[in-house]
Amino acid sequence: MLLKLNSIYLKRFYVQSDFFGAPIVEHADVRRMLMTMKAYIEAMRGLVYITAEAIDISTRHPDPGIREPKHELLELLIPVVKAWCTDLGSEVASLAIQVWGGMGYIEESGVAQHYRDARISAIYEGTNGIQAMDLVGRKLPMRGGGAVKDLLGMIALLDPCLLYTSPSPRDRTRSRMTSSA
Numbered sequence: 001m002l003l004k005l006n007s008i009y010l011k012r013f014y015v016q017s018d019f020f021g022a023p024i025v026e027h028a029d030v031r032r033m034l035m036t037m038k039a040y041i042e043a044m045r046g047l048v049y050i051t052a053e054a055i056d057i058s059t060r061h062p063d064p065g066i067r068e069p070k071h072e073l074l075e076l077l078i079p080v081v082k083a084w085c086t087d088l089g090s091e092v093a094s095l096a097i098q099v100w101g102g103m104g105y106i107e108e109s110g111v112a113q114h115y116r117d118a119r120i121s122a123i124y125e126g127t128n129g130i131q132a133m134d135l136v137g138r139k140l141p142m143r144g145g146g147a148v149k150d151l152l153g154m155i156a157l158l159d160p161c162l163l164y165t166s167p168s169p170r171d172r173t174r175s176r177m178t179s180s181a
């Protein structure tokens, strides 16, 4: 659904004009919303890939020493991936309505239907409130908190990689400003 939002509507931002005849994508606030949607979608996709990999390895790997820690990670991630991605999916669909302004709100544009479709995902397959109870009541105490500590350790290891492989937005702006000076 989120991919569909991306592909169907992006090209229309370039032709739909506002009161002054400018394409709405030229407005900073519209770009902010589009980039926020993109960042959320990429983060959700990343988490879904990590969870999918954990499913594959925990069910198929021949070595139990590799299979079992992945199974533990999977157990921990399931309520997180379900609740976080479905809450954020609603937020992304809501931003899509905002990008379209009044046209987004009225049913004829089709954007509002995406919001309604995304909204149910936080309710079914275990409401997100139930997912939260699963996380706190069953998953965080796994191995005396060891499973969540391992996950936080993995996240901490990513920080230096991200720091050194891609310049921060502030560094990119600074380097653009220095090169244009």
Ligand SMILES: Cc1cc2nc3c(=O)[nH]c(=O)nc-3n(C[C@H](O)[C@H](O)[C@H](O)COP(=O)(O)OP(=O)(O)OC[C@H]3O[C@@H](n4cnc5c(N)ncnc54)[C@H](O)[C@@H]3O)c2cc1C
Pocket (backbone or CB within 6 Å): 120, 123, 124, 125, 126, 127, 128, 129, 130
């Ligand atoms: C369009 C649609 C399609 C569906 N498709 C299916 C399907 O294919 N198969 C299927 O089995 N079901 C399906 N359902 C049912 C769906 O799984 C339930 O609606 C969902 O599990 C929530 O249950 P409920 O509606 O009874 O809400 P309730 O359980 O009454 O929940 C209401 C609120 O109370 C909270 N709550 C409930 N219990 C607790 C608790 N113990 N502690 C704290 N908070 C709690 C919930 O988080 C929620 O916020 C579908 C529902 C819809 C709307």
